[in-house]
Amino acid sequence: MSVRIIAIINQKGGVGKTTTTANLTYALAKVGKKVTVIDFDPQGHLAISLGLFSKQHVGIDAVMLGEASLEEVIIPVRENLQLVPAGTKLQDIELLNDGGVQRGDLLRKALSNSLQDQDFVFIDCPPSSGLLVANVLFATEEILIPMASDFMALQGLSHLMETIRKFEKVLKKTYKTQLVISRYTASRRLSKEVVAKLQHYFPKQILATVIRETALLAECPSFGKTILEYRPSSPSARDFHDLASDFLIGKVM
Amino acid sequence: MAKKNESSLIEYDPLAWMNTEEKPTDVVAILPKQAPDLESLASDALSAKVILQATQSIQNVMQLHEQLVDILRNTSDTIEVDASAITACDTATMQLFVVLKQEMLQLERNLVFDFPSDKFVEAADLLGVSSMLGVDKSAAGFF
Numbered sequence: 522m523s524v525r526i527i528a529i530i531n532q533k534g535g536v537g538k539t540t541t542t543a544n545l546t547y548a549l550a551k552v553g554k555k556v557t558v559i560d561f562d563p564q565g566h567l568a569i570s571l572g573l574f575s576k577q578h579v580g581i582d583a584v585m586l587g588e589a590s591l592e593e594v595i596i597p598v599r600e601n602l603q604l605v606p607a608g609t610k611l612q613d614i615e616l617l618n619d620g621g622v623q624r625g626d627l628l629r630k631a632l633s634n635s636l637q638d639q640d641f642v643f644i645d646c647p648p649s650s651g652l653l654v655a656n657v658l659f660a661t662e663e664i665l666i667p668m669a670s671d672f673m674a675l676q677g678l679s680h681l682m683e684t685i686r687k688f689e690k691v692l693k694k695t696y697k698t699q700l701v702i703s704r705y706t707a708s709r710r711l712s713k714e715v716v717a718k719l720q721h722y723f724p725k726q727i728l729a730t731v732i733r734e735t736a737l738l739a740e741c742p743s744f745g746k747t748i749l750e751y752r753p754s755s756p757s758a759r760d761f762h763d764l765a766s767d768f769l770i771g772k773v774m
Numbered sequence: 775m776a777k778k779n780e781s782s783l784i785e786y787d788p789l790a791w792m793n794t795e796e797k798p799t800d801v802v803a804i805l806p807k808q809a810p811d812l813e814s815l816a817s818d819a820l821s822a823k824v825i826l827q828a829t830q831s832i833q834n835v836m837q838l839h840e841q842l843v844d845i846l847r848n849t850s851d852t853i854e855v856d857a858s859a860i861t862a863c864d865t866a867t868m869q870l871f872v873v874l875k876q877e878m879l880q881l882e883r884n885l886v887f888d889f890p891s892d893k894f895v896e897a898a899d900l901l902g903v904s905s906m907l908g909v910d911k912s913a914a915g916f917f
Contacts, residue, residue, distance in 0.1 A: 672784060675784075675787075675788050675789060676788040678788070678789065679788035679789050679791070679792075682789070682792060683791075687888070687889065710783055711783045711784070714782060714783050714784050715784070718784060718787065718789065722789045722792050722793075
């Protein structure tokens with residue numbers, strides 16, 4: 522079976538993309554899945570979340586620009602989990618104007634016929650809808666959308682879905698799209714209403730476990746640890762453990 | 775526009791368009807054919823889409839103007855201009871978009887250019903209005 526490439530995408534910031542990527546991928550690696558995660562946000566926050574505090578790594582930027590091979594830039598970060606850092610030139614790629622449509626195909630080419638020994642490749646997308654996201658949509662067949670349970674996240678999702686539909690039409694493919702509810706506050710009625718709204722528009726596409734908003738999740742990146750390492754017995758660690766299980770077996774709301 | 779449940783905390787539903795197949799907006803009009811039939815345009819339409827054909831020039835700018843005015847009257851929120859097919863766009867058309875953008879800003883509405891072609895971006899750059907129009911170079915030329 523070939524490797525599954527999944528984009529963790531939402532052009533709205535603060536919805537939990539990097540938190541979801543770091544913790545979900547580690548939870549998958551922990552149950553024995555071979556996972557590669559690509560930090561595709563020029564801010565490099567995923568690498569920091571996984572304990573790489575230096576920004577001087579050569580990364581996916583160099584691979585896309587033909588200056589390095591994927592194998593050269595991969596960094597093992599945990600057992601079964603390896604990271605491809607963003608690299609300092611990723612920001613420049615976002616601003617590329619030359620190269621026509623081909624400049625949207627750099628990531629797909631960089632990943633083609635690579636990482637075949639992996640079960641999953643996850644791409645942590647930047648909070649934008651420019652060239653980097655276009656590259657991701659060229660390269661992937663699967664999308665996982667972290668959704669905060671507030672109104673502005675719904676507005677952002679609407680914009681994202683329009684973009685996705687356009688790419689589907691032009692690239693003549695249909696993405697397997699799933700959502701994960703992040704930053705959920707059970708005590709807020711609005712959170713419940715947002716989830717209900719999402720269930721209406723995305724039936725059987727929302728992973729069953731919601732990720733609750735907790736202070737611990739905000740704390741662990743500064744220690745370079747996932748929540749499953751930082752507080753393994755916390756409710757948040759359990760959330761991500763369950764989410765990984767949902768992802769593997771396809772358990773949805 | 776999605777209806778509000780009396781006790782709901784969500785008044786406006788940004789995802790309501792997803793109930794319609796394929797079309798992310800309420801109206802699609804093709805230019806520069808005959809003036810489009812806008813009777814079907816719902817009075818509470820949240821957004822409208824204009825798809826520009828390859829050549830936009832002074833010869834068809836009046837028609838575009840009329841159509842945009844009609845849409846502006848009937849649309850409450852956003853006009854999306856699909857400029858992906860543009861191979862030539864003259865100053866008159868750009869000026870029209872600049873005026874429309876200013877009008878939309880005053881009305882607190884949005885004018886959005888979706889995946890403009892390289893030629894469209896080039897024309898906007900040449901006239902120094904790409905920033906004002908919010909034309910996104912990095913997403914240009916894909917479609």
